[in-house]
Structures are given as C-alpha cells and as structure tokens.
Amino acid sequence: MISNRELFLKNTAQTSNSPRLIEVERVEGIYLYGPDGQRYMDLVSGFNVSNIGHRHPKVLAAIHQQLEKFMHVTVYGEFVQAPQVELATALLDVLPKKYGSVYFTNSGAEAVEGSMKVAKKYTGRREIIAAKKAYHGSTQGALSLIGNEEYRTAYAPLLPEVSFIDYNDLSDLEKISERTAAVIVEAIQGEAGVRVPSKEYMQALRKRCDETGALLIFDEIQTGFGRTGKLFAFEHFDIVPDILMLAKGIGGGMPLGAFIAPKEVMDVIKDNPMLGHITTFGGHPVSCAAAKASLKVIQEENLLSQVNEKANLFRTELDIPQIKEIRGLGLMMCLQLENFDQVYAVSNYCAEKGIIIDWYLHCETALRIAPPLTISMDEIQEACKIIREAIVKFC
Known part of the structure; x- marks a missing residue:
C-alpha cells in the first residue's frame, strides 16, 4: 500500500524541495499527533493561526x-x-x-x-x-x-x-x-x-x-x-x-x-x-x-493578561550564550543564531523530540517561537529544555 507520505510527494503541489513531511492525524490544544502516536508541541501555532490553540471547544x-x-x-x-x-x-x-x-x-x-x-x-x-x-x-x-x-x-x-x-x-x-x-x-x-x-x-x-x-x-x-x-x-x-x-x-x-x-x-x-x-x-x-x-x-479567558509573563519565561529559560539575541514582542519571538546550518539542525532535532519550531522567509539564521497563547508555564519549561539541548549540541 502506498503511504500518505508517498502520495503527498506524488500528487500534491510542492512548495519546496525539502518539505518537513510530518504527518498529522489529529490535533488538540497546543499538540499535533501523528498516525503512530507521535506527539508534537506546536510552537509556531500553524504560523500564527492557532492563537487559542487547535480545535478550541x-x-x-x-x-x-x-x-x-x-x-x-x-x-x-x-x-x-x-x-x-x-x-x-x-x-x-x-x-x-x-x-x-x-x-x-x-x-x-x-x-x-x-x-x-x-x-x-x-x-x-x-x-x-x-x-x-x-x-x-x-x-x-x-x-x-x-x-x-x-x-x-x-x-x-x-x-x-x-x-x-x-x-x-x-x-x-x-x-x-x-x-x-x-x-x-x-x-x-x-x-x-x-x-x-x-x-x-x-x-x-x-x-x-x-x-x-x-x-x-x-x-x-x-x-x-x-x-x-x-x-x-x-x-x-x-x-x-x-x-x-x-x-x-x-x-x-x-x-x-x-x-x-x-x-x-x-x-x-x-x-x-x-x-x-x-x-x-x-x-x-x-x-x-x-x-x-x-x-x-x-x-x-483573559489570554492577553498572560502573554508577557509567558514571554518572559521563554526569555529566562533561553538565556544562553549560544543564542545571539532574542527579539520580539509578547509571544512573537525570534532566536538569533549564527547560520542556517545551525537553524536547520536545531529545528530537526527539536522535531525529533516532539517540539515544532521553524525559521523565517527573509531571515534563515533565526528560529521562530510563536506558540498558542494558551501554552502553560510548565509546557514552556518543557519546550525550552529541549530547545536548549539542541542549541548547545549544534551551536
């Protein structure tokens, strides 16, 4: 049987030569789930779409x-x-x-x-x-x-x-x-x-x-x-x-x-x-x-009142020398690294560990952080632990 991944590459228009190829079966809150039970924390909110999380009741x-x-x-x-x-x-x-x-x-x-x-x-x-x-x-x-x-x-x-x-x-x-x-x-x-x-x-x-x-x-x-x-x-x-x-x-x-x-x-x-x-x-x-x-x-749900506190926790947890700069306002944040090779390696490592981050169209040397506003403080700490691991490993 031909897999969905193979059919995706065969039958749907491609926007790059290196798609992420993460297969999504269902989503809930800040998480994406694959067909084999994989769980991914979405730290880009479907590119700033799912501000209140996926499938809010x-x-x-x-x-x-x-x-x-x-x-x-x-x-x-x-x-x-x-x-x-x-x-x-x-x-x-x-x-x-x-x-x-x-x-x-x-x-x-x-x-x-x-x-x-x-x-x-x-x-x-x-x-x-x-x-x-x-x-x-x-x-x-x-x-x-x-x-x-x-x-x-x-x-x-x-x-x-x-x-x-x-x-x-x-x-x-x-x-x-x-x-x-x-x-x-x-x-x-x-x-x-x-x-x-x-x-x-x-x-x-x-x-x-x-x-x-x-x-x-x-x-x-x-x-x-x-x-x-x-x-x-x-x-x-x-x-x-x-x-x-x-x-x-x-x-x-x-x-x-x-x-x-x-x-x-x-x-x-x-x-x-x-x-x-x-x-x-x-x-x-x-x-x-x-x-x-x-x-x-x-x-x-008073989500605006929580944004700055959550953003500050990201900044605190990611205050490591390998990150050259953290830019942003609220939960629209950017982690500046040295080059695209580092960005690509960190992003792939995080995906393997269940954290979805990405980069920018006009700035391939930086990582995108834009989670749903509903992300919890514990989830921020969990995500940042893996991001730190990745950055220390590849930068």
Missing part, C-alpha cells in the same frame, strides 16, 4: 451550530448573513471608533489586494510604498510589496509604481509624498526575523502620511489577536492606521481574512464601477462563526 461548538443553519449561500456582500454581521460588529466594538466598515476575505493576501485597490481609488493616486524585507503574501499584487528582490524576480513583471523604504528608518520617510496612495507596513516585521519598530518611528510614519495625504495601512496578519500582548499590535505605538489588514489568528483555525477602514474610505468600492471588488467565498459563514467564538475566547 468553543470554536468547534460555534462551527457545529452554524453547520446546522447554512454554509455558503451566495457571493459576499449581497445577502444579510448573521455570522458576517455579528463578527463585523464584534470587531468594530474592540477597535477605535475611526473604523466603520469591515470587508471579509478568504486570506491575508486577499486583504492586501483589496486594501491596495481601496487606497488607489480613494486617494486617486497610484504609488504604493512598502518596506524592505516585508512579507505580505504571494498573489501578484501582494508579491509586488515583498521587499526582497529574490522572491519577486521570477514572477516579473509585477505591479508598477511600487517603491520601498527601510523599515524603522526615520530618514527614509521623506520618500512618502503627495504621489503616494498608501504606505503598507507590518506592525512588526515577521518574516524579516521579528523586527520590532520604535514607537518614535511609527508615530513619525503616521505623521508623514497625514502630511502627504497618503493612507497608512497596517498588516496585522501575523500580529493580530493577542500575539504581542495586546489585541492588535498598533496599540503599542499609540497610533491608528487608516486601514487594518487581518487574517491568520482571526479565524480560530478556519480560513478568513479582513481589511477594515473608515466607512467613507471603504465605500469607494460600491460604484464606478459597481461591484468593483468582489469575492465568492470571502466571509464564509462557518469561518465567521468560528472567528467570533475565537475572539470571545481571547476576551473571556
């Missing part, structure tokens, strides 16, 4: 309740569907009053695409500015914003009139001008190896956008929903972006994204042309029901 209950009512019924934006309405209302309730309209998508990349279209139409301008070493997704428009030429070249030509600035560099903000429709930045750069900007920089960026009339768009696809210790990372900087892009952690494990803006900004897609931005499955009712339940779990 309240999310499962919400999914089951919605399945009894309806799944897909029509394209997004035409019928009144309670899960979409309730989730949009819940999101606006926890966001600044500036925001007034939520557009649901299937993914983060689609939120990026929609945000760019809205910004161009609202401002009447064409230039988009992004940051070097940024990651915003792999669709053609989102790929145009990736600040790493290596990942763009093979798919050229991409969008015209996209410029790049150095992230967290005050002097580069002069490149934002009256020609700029929008500046799109990550609240914290993720795939660059968790680069946390200064408050001074973010406030200067906000001011420069105000001066030039450019919209400030924040990508909180990785940072949103408690990852940094606040519900949204922009709260750390005492600013409010004009458009907020969300995905990953929003859906409680279900596929969902969103971009959120003031109503007068979002309303530009309603006419000239009508239906200027549409999606078939965006805001799927089952995903919206799961997302609303997930947000409620974060609030009711």
Whole structure:
C-alpha cells in the first residue's frame, strides 16, 4: 500500500524541495499527533493561526451550530448573513471608533489586494510604498510589496509604481509624498526575523502620511489577536492606521481574512464601477462563526493578561550564550543564531523530540517561537529544555 507520505510527494503541489513531511492525524490544544502516536508541541501555532490553540471547544461548538443553519449561500456582500454581521460588529466594538466598515476575505493576501485597490481609488493616486524585507503574501499584487528582490524576480513583471523604504528608518520617510496612495507596513516585521519598530518611528510614519495625504495601512496578519500582548499590535505605538489588514489568528483555525477602514474610505468600492471588488467565498459563514467564538475566547479567558509573563519565561529559560539575541514582542519571538546550518539542525532535532519550531522567509539564521497563547508555564519549561539541548549540541 502506498503511504500518505508517498502520495503527498506524488500528487500534491510542492512548495519546496525539502518539505518537513510530518504527518498529522489529529490535533488538540497546543499538540499535533501523528498516525503512530507521535506527539508534537506546536510552537509556531500553524504560523500564527492557532492563537487559542487547535480545535478550541468553543470554536468547534460555534462551527457545529452554524453547520446546522447554512454554509455558503451566495457571493459576499449581497445577502444579510448573521455570522458576517455579528463578527463585523464584534470587531468594530474592540477597535477605535475611526473604523466603520469591515470587508471579509478568504486570506491575508486577499486583504492586501483589496486594501491596495481601496487606497488607489480613494486617494486617486497610484504609488504604493512598502518596506524592505516585508512579507505580505504571494498573489501578484501582494508579491509586488515583498521587499526582497529574490522572491519577486521570477514572477516579473509585477505591479508598477511600487517603491520601498527601510523599515524603522526615520530618514527614509521623506520618500512618502503627495504621489503616494498608501504606505503598507507590518506592525512588526515577521518574516524579516521579528523586527520590532520604535514607537518614535511609527508615530513619525503616521505623521508623514497625514502630511502627504497618503493612507497608512497596517498588516496585522501575523500580529493580530493577542500575539504581542495586546489585541492588535498598533496599540503599542499609540497610533491608528487608516486601514487594518487581518487574517491568520482571526479565524480560530478556519480560513478568513479582513481589511477594515473608515466607512467613507471603504465605500469607494460600491460604484464606478459597481461591484468593483468582489469575492465568492470571502466571509464564509462557518469561518465567521468560528472567528467570533475565537475572539470571545481571547476576551473571556483573559489570554492577553498572560502573554508577557509567558514571554518572559521563554526569555529566562533561553538565556544562553549560544543564542545571539532574542527579539520580539509578547509571544512573537525570534532566536538569533549564527547560520542556517545551525537553524536547520536545531529545528530537526527539536522535531525529533516532539517540539515544532521553524525559521523565517527573509531571515534563515533565526528560529521562530510563536506558540498558542494558551501554552502553560510548565509546557514552556518543557519546550525550552529541549530547545536548549539542541542549541548547545549544534551551536
């Protein structure tokens, strides 16, 4: 009999020549389980998706309740569907009053695409500015914003009139001008190896956008929903972006994204042309029901209050000389090593011992630590013991 692993390699599209090939049969909480009883502690949360852990009972209950009512019924934006309405209302309730309209998508990349279209139409301008070493997704428009030429070249030509600035560099903000429709930045750069900007920089960026009339768009696809210790990372900087892009952690494990803006900004897609931005499955009712339940779990289980204490324990337990630097905010953390060979060896050793960690698209010399917010203090100590073993052994 051909194994699932063999069929995976034979029949499914591959995204690299060296997939991890960890077979998953079931998941629960912060753990993945293989077909032969292997157990893996997930320290990357499915890449910042499973912020409240895998298969949270309240999310499962919400999914089951919605399945009894309806799944897909029509394209997004035409019928009144309670899960979409309730989730949009819940999101606006926890966001600044500036925001007034939520557009649901299937993914983060689609939120990026929609945000760019809205910004161009609202401002009447064409230039988009992004940051070097940024990651915003792999669709053609989102790929145009990736600040790493290596990942763009093979798919050229991409969008015209996209410029790049150095992230967290005050002097580069002069490149934002009256020609700029929008500046799109990550609240914290993720795939660059968790680069946390200064408050001074973010406030200067906000001011420069105000001066030039450019919209400030924040990508909180990785940072949103408690990852940094606040519900949204922009709260750390005492600013409010004009458009907020969300995905990953929003859906409680279900596929969902969103971009959120003031109503007068979002309303530009309603006419000239009508239906200027549409999606078939965006805001799927089952995903919206799961997302609303997930947000409620974060609030009711007071998960934000535990993030900094847990992050500090990681930092204490991993305070060893072989780790050159620990960067991050909350439970979005990065362990800086010397080279990719060390990262690869440590990651494989940890996987063999039941701990899933990974590296970054634009920073292969560092290890990703982003566990579910529900991880316990004992589990952190258990994981760090194995990570220390691996780093001492290979570094």
